[in-house]
Amino acid sequence: MLRSALQAGTAERHSVFELFGRRLPDGRRYGVVAGVGRALRALRQFRFDEESLTFLTEGGIVDARTADYLDGFRFGGQIWGYPEGEIYFPGSPLMVVEGTFAECCVLETLLLSIYNHDSAIASAASRMTLAADGRPCVEMGSRRTHELAAVAAARAAYVAGFDATSNLEAGRRYGVPTTGTAAHSFTLLHHDEREAFTAQLAALGESTTLLVDTYDVEKAVRTGVELTGGRLGAVRLDSGDLAALAVRVRELLDSLGATGTRIVVTSDLDENAIAALSGAPVNSYGVGTALVTGSGHPTSGFVYKLVARADSDEPGAPLVAVAKKSQDKVSVGGRKWALRRLDADGVAEAEVIGVGETPVDDGNDRPLLVPLVRDGEIVGEEPLEAARRRHAAARAELPLEARKLSKGEPVIPTLYTGATAPTTNPYASQGASS
Amino acid sequence: MLRSALQAGTAERHSVFELFGRRLPDGRRYGVVAGVGRALRALRQFRFDEESLTFLTEGGIVDARTADYLDGFRFGGQIWGYPEGEIYFPGSPLMVVEGTFAECCVLETLLLSIYNHDSAIASAASRMTLAADGRPCVEMGSRRTHELAAVAAARAAYVAGFDATSNLEAGRRYGVPTTGTAAHSFTLLHHDEREAFTAQLAALGESTTLLVDTYDVEKAVRTGVELTGGRLGAVRLDSGDLAALAVRVRELLDSLGATGTRIVVTSDLDENAIAALSGAPVNSYGVGTALVTGSGHPTSGFVYKLVARADSDEPGAPLVAVAKKSQDKVSVGGRKWALRRLDADGVAEAEVIGVGETPVDDGNDRPLLVPLVRDGEIVGEEPLEAARRRHAAARAELPLEARKLSKGEPVIPTLYTGATAPTTNPYASQGASS
Structure with a gap:
C-alpha cells in the first residue's frame, strides 16, 4: 500500500x-x-x-x-x-x-497487535479480580504463552487489578511486583518433603509459600507447620477439589496453631473457578493459562x-x-469523539459516540x-x-x-449522535475482521 | 527454587x-x-x-x-x-x-513458553492446510496477536503447511515466504476505486491482488479486468457469503476473459470455513485470527x-x-523413549512410550x-x-x-510399555496444569 x-x-x-x-x-x-x-x-x-x-x-x-x-x-x-x-x-x-x-498506514499492525493482545488479557483479568472480590490475584501464566507475550500479559493483568506476577522480566521492565512459588520438581529433587521444605525455609525464610500437594497434603501441612513453629507464611494447593481441600487445610492449620498461615490456590483457575471458591477459606489465587489466553x-x-x-x-x-x-x-465514517455518560449517582449510563466537534460537557459526561x-x-x-x-x-x-x-x-x-451518525448499532451481526 | x-x-x-x-x-x-x-x-x-x-x-x-x-x-x-x-x-x-x-530448572519457562505457543499455532495450522486440500494458505493474523508472537506464529504456520505470510519480519528472521494485500483503507484513500486500482497496478504490476469488496464487488471486478486487459493476478473477497460470491465472481471473471485471474478469500476463516469452501471456485485462503489464536x-x-x-x-x-x-x-516417573509404530502399509498405529532403554527397532517403528x-x-x-x-x-x-x-x-x-509403565492412560480425566 x-x-x-x-x-x-x-x-x-x-x-x-x-x-x-x-x-x-x-x-x-x-x-x-x-x-x-x-x-x-x-x-x-x-x-x-x-x-x-x-x-x-x-x-x-x-x-x-x-x-x-x-x-x-x-x-x-x-x-x-x-x-x-x-x-x-x-x-x-x-x-x-x-x-x-x-x-x-505504517503503524497499523504494530498498534493493532499491542492493543488486541493486551486488552484481551486485561479484559479477562478484570473479570478475575472482580470475582476474587478483594483477595489478591497473582499472574502465573508465563509458561503457557509466547515468551514475550507473557511479559506483556503480566503488565496487562496488573492494570486490571492483579497484585503481582511470577514473571520477573515484567518486574524489571514495567515495575510489576513479583512473587514466586516452588514447583513439584523442587520437592521431588529432594529425598523427602521434609528435606525440600527445610531447604526452602533456610533460603527464603518462614514467610515463604510451601507447595503441599506433591505426596500427601495433610502430612505436608503438618511438616511445614512443625518446621516453622507455626509461623509458615503460606501453603499452596495445586490439585484436587480446591474448595473442600481449602476447608480441611484451614482447619488443620488452625488446629496446629498456624492461624496466620495463608492458603494460596492454583490449578487451572479462571474467573468462574475463582467465584466458585468465594466461600472457601482461600487467601489468594494464582492464575495461569486462563489469564494469558484471555479466558476464552x-x-x-x-x-x-x-x-x-x-x-x-x-x-x-x-x-x-x-x-x-x-x-x-460496514464502518462508520468520520472522526469520532466519545464520552461516558454518567447518571446523577455517577453510574455509567451510556457510551456516547459522535462525529464532529466534541459537545460541551454537561457535567455528567466524562470525555474519553x-x-x-x-x-x-x-x-x-x-x-x-x-x-x-x-x-x-x-x-x-x-x-x-x-x-x-x-x-x-x-x-x-x-449511542451514536450527530448529523451523520447511524441510529442503531451499525455493527450488529457482522464478522469481526478487516 | x-x-x-x-x-x-x-x-x-x-x-x-x-x-x-x-x-x-x-x-x-x-x-x-x-x-x-x-x-x-x-x-x-x-x-x-x-x-x-x-x-x-x-x-x-x-x-x-x-x-x-x-x-x-x-x-x-x-x-x-x-x-x-x-x-x-x-x-x-x-x-x-x-x-x-x-x-x-532455569530453562523451564523459556522452553514451555516457546513450545506451548508455537505448537498450538502449528496444530491449528495443520488442520487448516488439511482442509484446504492443496490450495495455498497464507498467514495474515499478525494484527490479532502480540507483536512478537505474530512472528513466531507465521513461522509455526509455515512448518504446518502454510505457503506464505504477510508478516515481513518472519520473512527476514526465518525466511518464511512473504506476500501481501491491500486493505480497504487504500481504496478509501483515493477518490474512487478506479483511481486506487490504477495506483496499485502502476506500482505492483498486473499480477497483484485487488481487494474488490469496498463498494460493489461486480463493478470492482469489471474495473480490475478492464485496467489489466484481463491479465489481473487475483481478486480478494473479504466479506459476505464467500462461497456464493466466489461462484459469481468466477463466472464474471471468465465471462470477461480473465480466466487466469485467481480468487483469494479472507474474512475470519478457520479450518471449518475453509472446508466449507472446498466446493467453491477459490484459489487460495488468507487466514488471520483463527490461526494466531490456535483456532480455539x-x-x-x-x-x-x-x-x-x-x-x-x-x-x-x-x-x-x-x-x-x-x-x-499423576505423572509417569522415569526417563522415556518414544516410537511411532507403523503397520505394514506405513500407517501409524500407536505412539509407544517406555521407560528405560530404547528397544531395538523391529523395522516398523520410527524412533521419535x-x-x-x-x-x-x-x-x-x-x-x-x-x-x-x-x-x-x-x-x-x-x-x-x-x-x-x-x-x-x-x-x-x-501405549506405555516397560516394567514401570502404567497399563492405561495415566492422564485420563486430569486437569492440564502444573
Missing part, C-alpha cells in the same frame, strides 16, 4: 484512522483498554534499521523510493486515545490517529480503519468522511479521548500505577450487572 | 526433566510439534546480563550466590526431543532435558516435569524415577527422539524447510481419521 501510494502521489494525503472493536467478545459485558503505554514505547522505538531495509529492498518487497521513505521514518502526526485501564464498549474509538496516509477470548478483534481523509492534496483541504460500504462489514502523541511527540506516557487506579475507578462506575460472569450484553449501550 | 537448591547443596544434583502434554486440546486428533528451532536459538542466546542481575539482586529476589550462578549461566547438559514438524500425542515426551537440577486452543497445555534424579550427590550415582503422587495430577543439545552444544538446528517437509510426511502417515475436523479422540493410542 505504501509503495503504491508513494508512486501515485497519494501517500502524503491527510488521513484519520481509528482503532476500535465492532463488538465485545461474545458474552462479555465490558472490555478493558490495555497496551497504551506499550504502544507509545514501541512508537518511540519504531525505526527501520539497515538490515530490515536491505531485506525489504533485496527481496523486491519495496522499491527504492519506499525504502527511502522508511529509512527516515518517524511518526509526526497526532494520536488521541482512551487512556490505559479505561473501560470500552462496542464502537468505542480507542485510538484516533491523524497524519499522512503513509505514516498512519485471546484477542480483542480490534480493527484499524481509515475514517476520514483530505478531499484533495491541496494544503488545508477539508477532510471528508470515508467508509467501506459493501456487504456485511486524551492526547497521546502531539506532532510526533509522545505526551501520553504515565506510570503503570495510574492505569491501574484508572481501571479500578472506571470499573466502579459501571452498573452492578458488570459484575456478572455469565454471558450477557454490554452493560451500557453505545 | 534455584536459590534454595544452591543453599541446600542440591542444585548440582543430576536431573532429567521432560516436556509433554497430558492430553491433546479437547477434541483434537493429533498435535504438531513446533518451536524446536526457536527454542534452540533462544537457548544459544540465553544469558543473564548485568542489568537483569542488578534487578534480581537489588530487589532481593536472588542472593549473591544465586546471582553468581546466573552470571555465568550456560546450559551444559543434554537435550533430546521430537524434531520440529513431527506429530505428537498425549504423553509424548517432546523434550528430554538432562543436566544439573539448576540448569534444567491458544496454548498446548504442555508441562515440564522432573522425572528422574540422582539418588545422591556422589559422582555416578544412579538415577531414580520420581513423580508427583497426590490427587489428580533425536539429539538437540549435546554437552551444551546445539546439534539439532536445521533449515525450516526440513521441519515443513517432516510435518507433511508425518501427517501423511496418520490414519485417514486424522483428516476429520470434528471433535474426536487422538487418532492413534498412546
Whole structure:
C-alpha cells in the first residue's frame, strides 16, 4: 500500500484512522483498554534499521523510493486515545490517529497487535479480580504463552487489578511486583518433603509459600507447620477439589496453631473457578493459562480503519468522511469523539459516540479521548500505577450487572449522535475482521 | 527454587526433566510439534546480563550466590526431543532435558513458553492446510496477536503447511515466504476505486491482488479486468457469503476473459470455513485470527516435569524415577523413549512410550527422539524447510481419521510399555496444569 501510494502521489494525503472493536467478545459485558503505554514505547522505538531495509529492498518487497521513505521514518502526526485501564464498549474509538496516509498506514499492525493482545488479557483479568472480590490475584501464566507475550500479559493483568506476577522480566521492565512459588520438581529433587521444605525455609525464610500437594497434603501441612513453629507464611494447593481441600487445610492449620498461615490456590483457575471458591477459606489465587489466553477470548478483534481523509492534496483541504460500504462489514465514517455518560449517582449510563466537534460537557459526561502523541511527540506516557487506579475507578462506575460472569450484553449501550451518525448499532451481526 | 537448591547443596544434583502434554486440546486428533528451532536459538542466546542481575539482586529476589550462578549461566547438559514438524500425542515426551537440577530448572519457562505457543499455532495450522486440500494458505493474523508472537506464529504456520505470510519480519528472521494485500483503507484513500486500482497496478504490476469488496464487488471486478486487459493476478473477497460470491465472481471473471485471474478469500476463516469452501471456485485462503489464536486452543497445555534424579550427590550415582503422587495430577516417573509404530502399509498405529532403554527397532517403528543439545552444544538446528517437509510426511502417515475436523479422540493410542509403565492412560480425566 505504501509503495503504491508513494508512486501515485497519494501517500502524503491527510488521513484519520481509528482503532476500535465492532463488538465485545461474545458474552462479555465490558472490555478493558490495555497496551497504551506499550504502544507509545514501541512508537518511540519504531525505526527501520539497515538490515530490515536491505531485506525489504533485496527481496523486491519495496522499491527504492519506499525504502527511502522508511529509512527516515518517524511518526509526526497526532494520536488521541482512551487512556490505559479505561473501560470500552462496542464502537468505542480507542485510538484516533491523524497524519499522512503513509505514516498512519505504517503503524497499523504494530498498534493493532499491542492493543488486541493486551486488552484481551486485561479484559479477562478484570473479570478475575472482580470475582476474587478483594483477595489478591497473582499472574502465573508465563509458561503457557509466547515468551514475550507473557511479559506483556503480566503488565496487562496488573492494570486490571492483579497484585503481582511470577514473571520477573515484567518486574524489571514495567515495575510489576513479583512473587514466586516452588514447583513439584523442587520437592521431588529432594529425598523427602521434609528435606525440600527445610531447604526452602533456610533460603527464603518462614514467610515463604510451601507447595503441599506433591505426596500427601495433610502430612505436608503438618511438616511445614512443625518446621516453622507455626509461623509458615503460606501453603499452596495445586490439585484436587480446591474448595473442600481449602476447608480441611484451614482447619488443620488452625488446629496446629498456624492461624496466620495463608492458603494460596492454583490449578487451572479462571474467573468462574475463582467465584466458585468465594466461600472457601482461600487467601489468594494464582492464575495461569486462563489469564494469558484471555479466558476464552485471546484477542480483542480490534480493527484499524481509515475514517476520514483530505478531499484533495491541496494544503488545508477539508477532510471528508470515508467508509467501506459493501456487504456485511460496514464502518462508520468520520472522526469520532466519545464520552461516558454518567447518571446523577455517577453510574455509567451510556457510551456516547459522535462525529464532529466534541459537545460541551454537561457535567455528567466524562470525555474519553486524551492526547497521546502531539506532532510526533509522545505526551501520553504515565506510570503503570495510574492505569491501574484508572481501571479500578472506571470499573466502579459501571452498573452492578458488570459484575456478572455469565454471558450477557454490554452493560451500557453505545449511542451514536450527530448529523451523520447511524441510529442503531451499525455493527450488529457482522464478522469481526478487516 | 534455584536459590534454595544452591543453599541446600542440591542444585548440582543430576536431573532429567521432560516436556509433554497430558492430553491433546479437547477434541483434537493429533498435535504438531513446533518451536524446536526457536527454542534452540533462544537457548544459544540465553544469558543473564548485568542489568537483569542488578534487578534480581537489588530487589532481593536472588542472593549473591544465586546471582553468581546466573552470571555465568550456560546450559551444559543434554537435550533430546521430537524434531520440529513431527506429530505428537498425549504423553509424548517432546523434550528430554538432562543436566544439573539448576540448569534444567532455569530453562523451564523459556522452553514451555516457546513450545506451548508455537505448537498450538502449528496444530491449528495443520488442520487448516488439511482442509484446504492443496490450495495455498497464507498467514495474515499478525494484527490479532502480540507483536512478537505474530512472528513466531507465521513461522509455526509455515512448518504446518502454510505457503506464505504477510508478516515481513518472519520473512527476514526465518525466511518464511512473504506476500501481501491491500486493505480497504487504500481504496478509501483515493477518490474512487478506479483511481486506487490504477495506483496499485502502476506500482505492483498486473499480477497483484485487488481487494474488490469496498463498494460493489461486480463493478470492482469489471474495473480490475478492464485496467489489466484481463491479465489481473487475483481478486480478494473479504466479506459476505464467500462461497456464493466466489461462484459469481468466477463466472464474471471468465465471462470477461480473465480466466487466469485467481480468487483469494479472507474474512475470519478457520479450518471449518475453509472446508466449507472446498466446493467453491477459490484459489487460495488468507487466514488471520483463527490461526494466531490456535483456532480455539491458544496454548498446548504442555508441562515440564522432573522425572528422574540422582539418588545422591556422589559422582555416578544412579538415577531414580520420581513423580508427583497426590490427587489428580499423576505423572509417569522415569526417563522415556518414544516410537511411532507403523503397520505394514506405513500407517501409524500407536505412539509407544517406555521407560528405560530404547528397544531395538523391529523395522516398523520410527524412533521419535533425536539429539538437540549435546554437552551444551546445539546439534539439532536445521533449515525450516526440513521441519515443513517432516510435518507433511508425518501427517501423511496418520490414519485417514486424522483428516476429520470434528471433535474426536487422538487418532492413534498412546501405549506405555516397560516394567514401570502404567497399563492405561495415566492422564485420563486430569486437569492440564502444573
